[in-house]
Amino acid sequence: MATTCRANAALLTQSTMGRKFVVGGNWKMNGTKAQINEILGFLKAGPLNADTEVVIGVPAIYLDYVKSNAPANVEVAAQNAYKAEKGAFTGETSPLMLKDIGVNWVILGHSERRQIFGESDELIAEKVAFALSNGLKVIACIGETLEERDAGKSEEVVFRQTQAIANQIKDWSNVVLAYEPVWAIGTGKTATPQQAQEVHQSLRQWISKNISPEVANAVRIQYGGSVTGANAKELGSQADIDGFLVGGASLKPEFVSIVNARQ
Numbered sequence: 095m096a097t098t099c100r101a102n103a104a105l106l107t108q109s110t111m112g113r114k115f116v117v118g119g120n121w122k123m124n125g126t127k128a129q130i131n132e133i134l135g136f137l138k139a140g141p142l143n144a145d146t147e148v149v150i151g152v153p154a155i156y157l158d159y160v161k162s163n164a165p166a167n168v169e170v171a172a173q174n175a176y177k178a179e180k181g182a183f184t185g186e187t188s189p190l191m192l193k194d195i196g197v198n199w200v201i202l203g204h205s206e207r208r209q210i211f212g213e214s215d216e217l218i219a220e221k222v223a224f225a226l227s228n229g230l231k232v233i234a235c236i237g238e239t240l241e242e243r244d245a246g247k248s249e250e251v252v253f254r255q256t257q258a259i260a261n262q263i264k265d266w267s268n269v270v271l272a273y274e275p276v277w278a279i280g281t282g283k284t285a286t287p288q289q290a291q292e293v294h295q296s297l298r299q300w301i302s303k304n305i306s307p308e309v310a311n312a313v314r315i316q317y318g319g320s321v322t323g324a325n326a327k328e329l330g331s332q333a334d335i336d337g338f339l340v341g342g343a344s345l346k347p348e349f350v351s352i353v354n355a356r357q
């Protein structure tokens with residue numbers, strides 16, 4: 095028994111070890127220059143754990159400003175990008191434009207894009223593929239609604255959303271998955287560490303079986319939904335949680351302690 099436990103622990107350490115912790119701050123449609131300067135102030139002051147990758151998701155209009163003013167240890171992400179280089183797509187942003195101003199990351203498929211703006215699994219998968227093919231790194235969001243969870247369909251939904259992406263891409267090395275149960279977003283209802291770990295683990299098993307064991311072992315899966323300075327440490331200690339995607343708390347100084355949750 096003791097040997098098995100030790101062996102399991104060793105396996106866990108081995109499997110999590112290669113995956114760098116990655117914490118995203120999704121500002122959503124928040125921020126004025128004054129507020130952004132405050133956020134950049136606490137990010138500069140940190141200190142931010144050098145072993146954690148930090149990416150902030152900024153409203154399109156402020157991307158250039160934040161890119162020019164963010165500290166070097168903080169990466170900048172757009173919150174959306176379209177699946178075309180350029181053209182008659184009023185209001186959209188192209189991955190090439192993001193690259194042009196030095197932005198290397200994009201968040202795609204957030205549940206607010208899915209629910210409020212009606213983005214389908216297929217459109218999101220196409221956007222992921224197009225962003226990757228233009229050299230962007232992608233945080234691809236997945237997650238079930240409360241209705242779906244209550245119907246026992248959490249895994250089915252998450253697998254379906256991931257399958258749609260798998261249908262469009264081969265190389266997962268520049269993809270981070272963000273598991274964000276919709277019922278936990280902005281509600282103060284965090285998934286318990288066990289609930290989150292359960293989905294992350296079965297998603298990793300699904301990836302192993304349906305994509306490849308190598309991708310399953312390497313791909314980072316963030317948890318998102320009411321992550322705070324108070325709950326980040328316990329969530330971050332779960333074997334299959336490789337970081338967070340943080341909404342509300344990413345606008346506040348407590349974001350620093352979330353970044354440092356794995357220290």
Ligand SMILES: O=C(CO)COP(=O)(O)O
Pocket residue numbers: 120204274278279280281282318319320321339340341342343
């Ligand atoms: O949607 C989220 C991050 O993308 C989570 O938002 P909250 O952290 O505000 O719940």
